[in-house]
Amino acid sequence: MLKVLKFGGSSMADAHQFAKVKAIVDSDPSRRVVVVSAAGKRSRDDHKLTDLLYLCYAHLQYGVSCDAVFDMIRSRYLSIRDELHLSTPLEAEFAALREKMDRGISQDELVSRGEYFAARLMADYLGYDFLDSICWLRFRLDGTVDQPASYEALRRTASGRRVVIPGFYGAMPDGSVKTFTRGGSDITGALAAAALDADVYENWTDVSGFLMADPKIVQDPRPIERITYAELRELSYIGAQVLHEGTVSPVREKNIPLNIRNTNQPDHPGTMIRERFDEPELADENLITGIAGRKDFSVITITKNGMSSQAGVLRQILEVLERYGINVDYLPSGIDTVSLVVSAQKVTPCLYPMLGDLQKELKPDSIHVTDNMAIVAAVGRKMAYKPGTSGRIFAKLGENGINIRMITQGPEELNIIVGVDGSDFERAIRVLYDSFVK
Known part of the structure; x- marks a missing residue:
């Protein structure tokens, strides 16, 4: 049994959330491959680290000092490391990144560092190997993912290992960093699950799966316990806030179940998405999904x-x-x-x-x-x-x-x-x- 897990920004926001992630991973020995986003918001008024990295790049483009913003990013990750008593040597890497920013850096490489540093810390915390996404996730010249090459590379590099992978980015043919659109860490997780023929792809976020209706319209709508990929596609097209299409396709092609779970409520089963469900399972369910x-x-x-x-x-x-x-x-x-x-x-x-x-x-x-x-x-x-x-x-x-x-x-x-x-x-x-x- 192999489970590939992806943790979103809210799950990576601070040391307290890191501890929740570790408890989830440690509770099941089949959870051997972990994909992470950059640190997200700790509160409503906080900043996502990826947003701050985009802001740094904008400052560089206009010749405005980004020292204050960069220090916020650096301090955030150092704070997580120190609170968890880790030994990850981030200072030297942040110094090297700052020098590269002064010399010239692409926007994709700069904003990808949020996931990179989060994965470095999480690998240290879990005792897993860190596996950089540029070592396996291959983009073609037109910006599409080369799935055959990526799958083969991940199978080769992750075989028999417990690894933490940064989401959101991979490598172009020339080795330069290429990012997905925002929310792309979900895609990285799905690609990893498909490449490794995982038994389940668990996508951990801050909600306990999908709801049967928009909570802004319907008060306390029921959660959707089980849904097919076809139903998910229909709801997504008509306006429901569900997963990025790129997240669904790789695992659907391999008929891998996708489980949406809540890091803050790990015992909640969340929403299970599959190609089909056996009819006996449907007997007592609602007529409408x-x-x-x-x-x-x-x-x-x-x-x-x-x-x-x-x-x-x-x-x-x-x-x-x-x-x-x-x-x-x-x-x-x-x-x-x-x-x-x-x-x-x-x-x-x-x-x-x-x-x-x-x-x-x-x-x-x-x-x-x-x-x-x-x-x-x-x-x-x-x-x-x-x-x-x-x-x-x-x-x-x-x-x-x-x-x-x-x-x-x-x-x-x-x-x-x-x-x-x-x-x-x-x-x-x-x-x-x-x-x-x-």
């Missing part, structure tokens, strides 16, 4: 008599939108009508020129734009096995005076999506939660 949504959509409805019998009309429509860089989120249609659900923010600057092109090229009978539309989705793998689910959803919304402006559902019956007026958005989510979850 999660409810999510987004506001601020516009709906462009195009009507043309005989549209359904004319080949290529939909292609013409989509080509016009592509010309303006507009992505279509949903595409409900009728016999002679098609509706394009698009982001209002993206379409507003180019709306009238785009409508003009549609009018000129398609010569429709009418084009109508509806603003202030919100999308609400009920997602659940079990809905396909329960007849009448969509009818119940529509009935509950109607009983509460919420007018449904649009309906769409995929053939796999994994989700039921409705469009409502923006003013009904929060109420629609609460109605669905109260009707199907409480």
